[in-house]
Amino acid sequence: MSKKTAAQPPEKLTGIELTDVPKSSVGVKAIKSALTHVKDEVGIIKGLSLLSKLNQKNGFDCPGCAWPDPDEKRAFLAEYCENGAKAIAEEATKNKVSPLFFTTHSVEELAKLSDYEIGKSGRITHPMYLPEGKTHYEEISWGKAFKLIADELNGLDSPDEAIFYTSGRTSNEAAFLYQLFVREFGTNNLPDCSNMCHESSGVALSQTLGIGKGSVTLDDFNHADLVIVIGQNPGTNHPRMLSALSETKKKGGKIITINPLPEVGLMNYKEPQNPLKWLGKGQDLTDLFLQVKINGDVALLKIILKLMKEQEDLKPNSVFNHQFINEKTAGIEDLLKDLDTYSIDELVPQTGLSLNEIKNATELIINNEKIIICWAMGLTQHKNGVDNIREVVNILLLKGSIGKKGAGTCPVRGHSNVQGDRTMGIWERPPSSFLDNLEKEFKFKAPRRFGFDVVEAIEAMHQKKAKVFFGMGGNFVSATPDTEFTADALRNCKLTVQVSTKLNRSHLITGKKALILPCLGRSEKDYQVTGEQFVSVENSMGVVQQSRGHLEPCFDKLLSETAIVANLANFTLKRSNTDWIELMSNYDLIRRKIEATIPGFENYNKRVRIKGGFYLPNNARDNNFETTKTNKANFSINKPSEIELENNQFIMMTIRTHDQFNTTIYGLNDRYRGVLNERRVVFMNPDDMKTLGLQKLDLVDLTSHFNNEKREAKGFLAIPYSIPKQCTATYFPEANVLVPLKSKADISNTPASKTVIITIKKREI
Numbered sequence: 001m002s003k004k005t006a007a008q009p010p011e012k013l014t015g016i017e018l019t020d021v022p023k024s025s026v027g028v029k030a031i032k033s034a035l036t037h038v039k040d041e042v043g044i045i046k047g048l049s050l051l052s053k054l055n056q057k058n059g060f061d062c063p064g065c066a067w068p069d070p071d072e073k074r075a076f077l078a079e080y081c082e083n084g085a086k087a088i089a090e091e092a093t094k095n096k097v098s099p100l101f102f103t104t105h106s107v108e109e110l111a112k113l114s115d116y117e118i119g120k121s122g123r124i125t126h127p128m129y130l131p132e133g134k135t136h137y138e139e140i141s142w143g144k145a146f147k148l149i150a151d152e153l154n155g156l157d158s159p160d161e162a163i164f165y166t167s168g169r170t171s172n173e174a175a176f177l178y179q180l181f182v183r184e185f186g187t188n189n190l191p192d193c194s195n196m197c198h199e200s201s202g203v204a205l206s207q208t209l210g211i212g213k214g215s216v217t218l219d220d221f222n223h224a225d226l227v228i229v230i231g232q233n234p235g236t237n238h239p240r241m242l243s244a245l246s247e248t249k250k251k252g253g254k255i256i257t258i259n260p261l262p263e264v265g266l267m268n269y270k271e272p273q274n275p276l277k278w279l280g281k282g283q284d285l286t287d288l289f290l291q292v293k294i295n296g297d298v299a300l301l302k303i304i305l306k307l308m309k310e311q312e313d314l315k316p317n318s319v320f321n322h323q324f325i326n327e328k329t330a331g332i333e334d335l336l337k338d339l340d341t342y343s344i345d346e347l348v349p350q351t352g353l354s355l356n357e358i359k360n361a362t363e364l365i366i367n368n369e370k371i372i373i374c375w376a377m378g379l380t381q382h383k384n385g386v387d388n389i390r391e392v393v394n395i396l397l398l399k400g401s402i403g404k405k406g407a408g409t410c411p412v413r414g415h416s417n418v419q420g421d422r423t424m425g426i427w428e429r430p431p432s433s434f435l436d437n438l439e440k441e442f443k444f445k446a447p448r449r450f451g452f453d454v455v456e457a458i459e460a461m462h463q464k465k466a467k468v469f470f471g472m473g474g475n476f477v478s479a480t481p482d483t484e485f486t487a488d489a490l491r492n493c494k495l496t497v498q499v500s501t502k503l504n505r506s507h508l509i510t511g512k513k514a515l516i517l518p519c520l521g522r523s524e525k526d527y528q529v530t531g532e533q534f535v536s537v538e539n540s541m542g543v544v545q546q547s548r549g550h551l552e553p554c555f556d557k558l559l560s561e562t563a564i565v566a567n568l569a570n571f572t573l574k575r576s577n578t579d580w581i582e583l584m585s586n587y588d589l590i591r592r593k594i595e596a597t598i599p600g601f602e603n604y605n606k607r608v609r610i611k612g613g614f615y616l617p618n619n620a621r622d623n624n625f626e627t628t629k630t631n632k633a634n635f636s637i638n639k640p641s642e643i644e645l646e647n648n649q650f651i652m653m654t655i656r657t658h659d660q661f662n663t664t665i666y667g668l669n670d671r672y673r674g675v676l677n678e679r680r681v682v683f684m685n686p687d688d689m690k691t692l693g694l695q696k697l698d699l700v701d702l703t704s705h706f707n708n709e710k711r712e713a714k715g716f717l718a719i720p721y722s723i724p725k726q727c728t729a730t731y732f733p734e735a736n737v738l739v740p741l742k743s744k745a746d747i748s749n750t751p752a753s754k755t756v757i758i759t760i761k762k763r764e765i
């Protein structure tokens with residue numbers, strides 16, 4: 001057998017340049033960077049026309065992050081951010097990957113490119129097929145492609161041998177049809193990107209508050225006394241959140257940031273909508289910055305809880321909201337008892353902070369009533385990720401800071417419709433009430449056995465228990481942990497299918513046979529036989545609204561995701577009481593089915609046409625916790641990190657640069673961290689570098705350690721940076737090869753991509 005092509009990005013360096021870390025975020029540089037990307041990828045006239053529709057009430061939802069749009073006023077030409085502009089530039093790119101491209105380049109040749117180079121090849125125009133043993137993709141008709149998948153699926157010994165993955169861009173309409181098809185086919189194997197993302201939040205919030213989603217609305221930021229941003233980098237990943245934080249500050253609220261890195265976006269901000277302010281100093285956002293050690297959060301939050309309790313014991317009724325606690329919660333006695341088993345002195349070193357800093361944070365929490373806590377991957381992607389979030393909830397519950405204006409939980413979602421996909425039933429563990437509704441409406445027997453999540457799906461493919469992989473969007477091989485292991489898992493499959501807009505590595509690391517099905521992007525018009533359609537999406541705060549494409553499709557052979565699912569179902573399902581082709585012809589018909597099966601979508605077709613959309617029900621927002629096991633909001637008992645580093649070991653977190661959307665690499669810069677033209681870097685504490693005898697930009701190799709297993713990634717440039725000792729940071733997907741598949745969060749099974757234990761070795765030249 002010929003040698004396998006590596007699945008990880010090549011170890012090539014691209015010519016680094018270091019600059020000073022900027023003092024403030026956004027401002028004129030962000031506008032310039034956005035326009036450069038739009039000009040280069042799309043052209044300036046078409047690009048500006050596109051931007052004018054982005055996140056407007058009659059426009060399309062940004063395919064970037066899930067941060068919400070204002071309910072009322074939306075600024076003309078301005079409800080987008082630098083990175084939203086890059087996201088649509090990337091989708092509307094002039095570059096095309098045509099059948100000729102695949103005739104010219106073999107799969108092996110393409111797999112040697114970096115993710116940046118692969119992505120820049122452009123939009124895929126035709127369905128493409130890689131037959132077994134062939135070196136090049138070949139053009140295939142839609143009909144033949146659907147038949148091939150249907151035959152392969154129907155040839156399996158059991159429906160559970162197929163995996164149906166979803167990334168979070170898929171619309172409600174497509175997602176609903178997709179999960180229905182998969183369940184009629186006979187399996188709950190519906191892993192999704194959420195498994196790698198906010199699953200820990202979903203689990204923790206469901207247990208404690210009875211709903212897996214956050215409780216705040218955008219307007220709550222106008223009323224909050226205190227916002228805590230923990231484990232999140234909104235300046236890069238949710239830039240429009242900075243305007244919400246800016247409003248909190250303007251109205252007199254305070255901001256605490258808890259992060260191992262002093263992320264520029266959270267420190268100082270220049271409003272993009274106000275050119276007069278671009279030249280000034282900008283607005284300081286963070287009032288108190290706690291530079292916590294990676295995974296030191298439970299220890300930190302526990303100290304805060306203990307200090308709150310001390311103060312309450314000293315002066316009863318000065319800290320806790322007893323009325324809320326008595327009426328609405330369960331489990332406070334156990335929590336208080338458990339807190340007594342920890343000593344502050346033992347916890348402090350885990351945080352890397354001084355007790356005084358923690359006391360200052362506690363004081364702000366004690367002295368304010370309306371508190372919002374926001375978080376993202378810095379909390380979820382750890383072994384104790386669920387504990388992290390439950391500890392956050394403990395603080396809010398003690399203060400009664402939930403279910404009222406200006407207060408509550410704010411897990412900031414990633415993909416633009418990841419929350420909506422879950423609402424539509426993209427979940428390997430569907431509640432039985434949901435399946436009951438499907439059975440009643442669609443007259444079939446739904447499978448009841450839980451399916452595989454992402455990690456389990458990889459294991460099943462590796463063990464050849466699963467044999468067909470179908471990806472609705474995303475880039476499975478590069479986004480998941482343990483790149484080479486996952487690649488082998490995919491190679492074991494009989495067939496891998498990717499529904500995609502752009503070329504990515506998952507088209508190049510394939511099963512014995514592979515298909516690429518090209519689909520429309522969010523920004524494109526969707527024509528079906530009854531006319532132009534729109535779709536709907538749910539943002540991070542539970543608002544459902546319509547999204548209507550603005551551009552003509554980049555090629556006339558593309559199908560919408562909805563049409564792909566409907567056709568596939570039509571080809572595959574031998575018996576179905578559903579007229580799939582009719583549903584596809586008019587998305588109002590799909591929305592009627594959603595209304596009939598999922599609570600909260602009453603009058604869907606009418607309400608989705610109201611500008612700005614509608615809010616889904618949210619019990620935590622309504623201060624009602626009857627949906628938990630105890631019928632109350634639950635306090636919980638959580639464990640600090642159990643990681644013990646040996647002397648020469650470091651914790652590594654894998655994070656995003658300012659120039660990427662997950663595995664889509666827009667460019668090679670990380671402007672806010674002062675790194676230009678290079679992604680293979682490792683950020684280190686300067687004292688640690690000295691101890692290892694490393695100079696700035698020395699070339700190092702990284703080895704990760706887990707259960708006596710070792711994984712290697714070679715060729716990274718060491719950069720001295722403001723980061724706590726024994727903590728390091730690298731970018732994903734390059735560092736994913738180091739993340740062990742079995743290293744994951746308890747209960748949620750989310751890969752622990754932010755706590756990878758590594759050693760660092762200088763490359764001998």
Ligand SMILES: Nc1nc2c(c(=O)[nH]1)N[C@H]1C(S)=C(S)[C@@H](COP(=O)(O)OP(=O)(O)OC[C@H]3O[C@@H](n4cnc5c(=O)[nH]c(N)nc54)[C@H](O)[C@@H]3O)O[C@H]1N2
Nearest residue numbers: 065083231232233237294295376377378414656660661662
């Ligand atoms: N432009 C752009 N936008 C995006 C994305 C993108 O790639 N590009 N991705 C989207 C997706 S899918 C998601 S999920 C979100 C991700 O949004 P983020 O979660 O903001 O993304 P990360 O880059 O993973 O950053 C994690 C942050 O947590 C901090 N952190 C890491 N470990 C710890 C810890 O142990 N404790 C604390 N307190 N902090 C820690 C890191 O320093 C970093 O600031 O963004 C979404 N939006």
Ligand SMILES: Nc1nc2c(c(=O)[nH]1)N[C@H]1C(S)=C(S)[C@@H](COP(=O)(O)OP(=O)(O)OC[C@H]3O[C@@H](n4cnc5c(=O)[nH]c(N)nc54)[C@H](O)[C@@H]3O)O[C@H]1N2
Nearest residue numbers: 167197473474475479499500501502504654662663732753
């Ligand atoms: N080490 C490490 N790994 C991580 C993370 C981390 O922080 N560290 N973060 C994790 C997180 S939070 C997430 S959400 C996952 C992301 O995992 P995925 O969602 O699987 O990955 P993406 O990179 O977002 O997927 C990009 C691809 O989606 C396709 N695409 C784009 N738009 C569309 C569309 O409209 N329709 C269709 N059908 N396809 C489209 C394009 O072909 C593009 O190449 O990665 C996870 N992996």
Ligand SMILES: [Mo]
Nearest residue numbers: 197198414415
């Ligand atoms: Mo995510």
